Amino acid sequence: MTATRRYTLIISCPDRSGIIAAVSGFIARHNGWIVEASYHTDLETQRFFMRQEMLANSLPFELDEFITRFSELASKFDMDWRISDSAKKKRVVILVSKQDHCLNDLLHRWRSGELQVGIPCVISNHEDLRGFVEWHGIPFHCVPMQDKTAAFAEITRLFEQSRGDVMVLARFMQILPADLCARYAGRIINIHHSFLPSFAGAKPYHQAYQRGVKLIGATCHYASAELDAGPIIEQDTMRIDHGDTVEDMVRYGRDIEKTVLARGLRYHVEDRVLVCGNKTIVFR
């Protein structure tokens, strides 16, 4: 990641020849300097997906003007599209329970400048992590879960008030209501402590132990109405053996969980993840 301001153009449209030429021609006519370009055609839907990252100051006009001018081309190709500006950092609201390894990891990446986002607040159903969060100068909201309806209403209110772009469930350990998942589809990122689709639901390391698998894993995915079944962004696995107890798996697993979540979130905030049905395209 560089300090240079960049625009990132994300496009999906029905596949046909000439799309790359039309888009790159448009950018070239305005002297736009493309620093990264990625393409993909989904064979099942015959849809084309595209990501172009360009230097903001190579263009002779502002983002508004780009949007106006590009719209004509976009409608010609029947494009779904958006453009983002690296100068406008994504706002990430983190939800956490008591386990703080993912939170600790994300906050370190944030305070060291590795993760270029804003964190308007952290929400938890317990008070335990208040001190650590507030030490960072980040507001901490405790929302108890006794009355779930009220709790999720409050979480929604806090997210809206924070003008959150993305909600990260950093081992939140609570099942989100389906309407919340639907409302923020593609904007809620969960880390599940198994290599999905194996071991969805509760206590995945216990399930893994019972089945006697030889590797464990973690999965970063968008939350959807069906539990642990949303589009997968990133996964990883690591080797265990017969001598490892459930407690060992929990301990090893934390290291996979935090790196998988950090990578998935990074891809998301850099506009590298495009959702296609229940799958993702990740332009790394």
Add this chain to the structure above:
Amino acid sequence: MTATRRYTLIISCPDRSGIIAAVSGFIARHNGWIVEASYHTDLETQRFFMRQEMLANSLPFELDEFITRFSELASKFDMDWRISDSAKKKRVVILVSKQDHCLNDLLHRWRSGELQVGIPCVISNHEDLRGFVEWHGIPFHCVPMQDKTAAFAEITRLFEQSRGDVMVLARFMQILPADLCARYAGRIINIHHSFLPSFAGAKPYHQAYQRGVKLIGATCHYASAELDAGPIIEQDTMRIDHGDTVEDMVRYGRDIEKTVLARGLRYHVEDRVLVCGNKTIVFR
């Protein structure tokens, strides 16, 4: 693996203190030289598992005498036990369909001397691989699958006639009858082309493609009555991305399948795998 002749003693018994001392004391009293020793206690069943590899010529008597003398100690600790002799190679019968990447890999390890086994025959439901197998000087039997009952009876007959120790399903692509799995429990090794328990059954790469996972895998396990649900011996995974088609996965997958099967089979023939319920202990 060395050319030096070794005895491998495999024990399981209820856990208590003094087992290691009793066994290693027995071996030491007869001047046995232990070159590898491994232990494990299963916490759920409170059973103790042990593997001792010793130099055959360090002992003052033959295997028969060892067995006689050790039996007394074994019954005192209520042991299930066996001892194997590296001079007596395991006899491996390989079953294969048309896909030959695992067969090719196993036969190369065998002819290069890496895999110290005998291969009395290869059985297939197609003629395609006869030439390649027979080039190695190994008998090839074609058993068509039109009449499954007759076919599996013939396979059983061939296995028995070959005095087979272990049956390897090297991408055999046929579901074995439950009674065959029961008869040879812990002696039939299958390679499944997914990271089990995900994507059991048919066309696992298609299933993986549909789910949009970010890694694919392979699993080597003992066949059991329930399909793809037997004790897992070895697994591995590799990274894919959104650009990979099912055909790409099939191609990448072959490389995992063959190494995972080769490792699993090696552990088995070196008496490194102990079954405990539906799990395995692998003393690598």
Add this chain to the structure above:
Amino acid sequence: MTATRRYTLIISCPDRSGIIAAVSGFIARHNGWIVEASYHTDLETQRFFMRQEMLANSLPFELDEFITRFSELASKFDMDWRISDSAKKKRVVILVSKQDHCLNDLLHRWRSGELQVGIPCVISNHEDLRGFVEWHGIPFHCVPMQDKTAAFAEITRLFEQSRGDVMVLARFMQILPADLCARYAGRIINIHHSFLPSFAGAKPYHQAYQRGVKLIGATCHYASAELDAGPIIEQDTMRIDHGDTVEDMVRYGRDIEKTVLARGLRYHVEDRVLVCGNKTIVFR
């Protein structure tokens, strides 16, 4: 890899804006259908690298005509460029000594159709592998190494006579003369059994054992005048531990060597590898 005929256009030129637009515009004007497109700018040399794969039958003319028409555009941007046709398989000459794990692996990929190349001959300094190679219907030439000058002259003659595109040193275990490396720069692929730059030269597993590393590796690279110092195409590593002897490392290492070589060779024959100084760009 698909059976559909494709043209692959490889370009490198000084970086500037408008290159992608010019090339994709050229292809679009002739209704060319791009199925894969990759770009890279080398920051040190400020050179731009590009690979475009297009469906051959989407273009209204043959390759000759493409070349003629594209030349004008190419000279405008001062491009080094070439275009290849998937219908014209690369001709791969394999050199091998006595260790045959890489040879066995490559020949299987070839006969199963996974590796879409021609193999005009296999050359060895020993007779051992003649039977196995000839079983495949591939000519086998034994070139003894007593007189190295004569031997390498003969190897060059055989390579030329075979109209070889690429020479693969599949554990050939002989140091090539510098002039041969220079003559076929970027066309000789070696597999070295260490994670370079560690443990160049002879007996890398012994070196690794002495140093006490916790992972071993293999490196596929283009041969250059300086031993084991040419541009790296592909590498991989695997975990070992203190219990592993040099012999164990040799055995494990074979599995890495063959997959790393197979991947590197595949990238090469699919025109995915571009050399930039002493480094490679691999458009996977």
Add this chain to the structure above:
Amino acid sequence: MTATRRYTLIISCPDRSGIIAAVSGFIARHNGWIVEASYHTDLETQRFFMRQEMLANSLPFELDEFITRFSELASKFDMDWRISDSAKKKRVVILVSKQDHCLNDLLHRWRSGELQVGIPCVISNHEDLRGFVEWHGIPFHCVPMQDKTAAFAEITRLFEQSRGDVMVLARFMQILPADLCARYAGRIINIHHSFLPSFAGAKPYHQAYQRGVKLIGATCHYASAELDAGPIIEQDTMRIDHGDTVEDMVRYGRDIEKTVLARGLRYHVEDRVLVCGNKTIVFR
């Protein structure tokens, strides 16, 4: 790791038959319950290495008595040996410069109870991390490096005053004087940001970038007089590609560095690492 108090017995001695029997017999006679046992023979030196972990309360006497009684046996076999008590936590002094990813990671493992050690103080040559360290209630000492002799004298004084068992260089970025390394041989753990022996010394990611390797790595090792050449405890690698800049490598590398250091330190404080010449035996 469990809360149950354990004794860990570490032995090395010339190899001969009967060692395991003698040691396990000794423990069994006193009703000691062994929960983990590991062995290794170094083939070059013909030395035998052993680690036995037993439940403290299974023995009828205290550690002093164990030591007295075991000494007789130990001298019979010419053993180097020690025994540690899990109730007596190792004291870890952390040295750090400005980069805090390893520090942040270690402090989280410590405050979450995953890493069962004491941290008497953190020492740095900069003031930057004082606030973060002191938030944990851990004393922070800033020792500027202008006068290196004085600085290392002060570091030694602080380490001694803290009764430190092990000194961790968590990206300290300073070369330790040879006499300090000698004085605390096997007690200073460094994390180097390359896959040693490749890229020792300064700016390893720049070296890796220049060489064009396809994976980067990190190495946790004991510091010795020769820079980055001490016994390796743990290593790992990860894949990069031609598109990754030095800055990308630095960023990815942080994730390997912190997990490799955390694993290496954990092995050390659990008495799992035995040094043998310039290599380590790690009984995981």
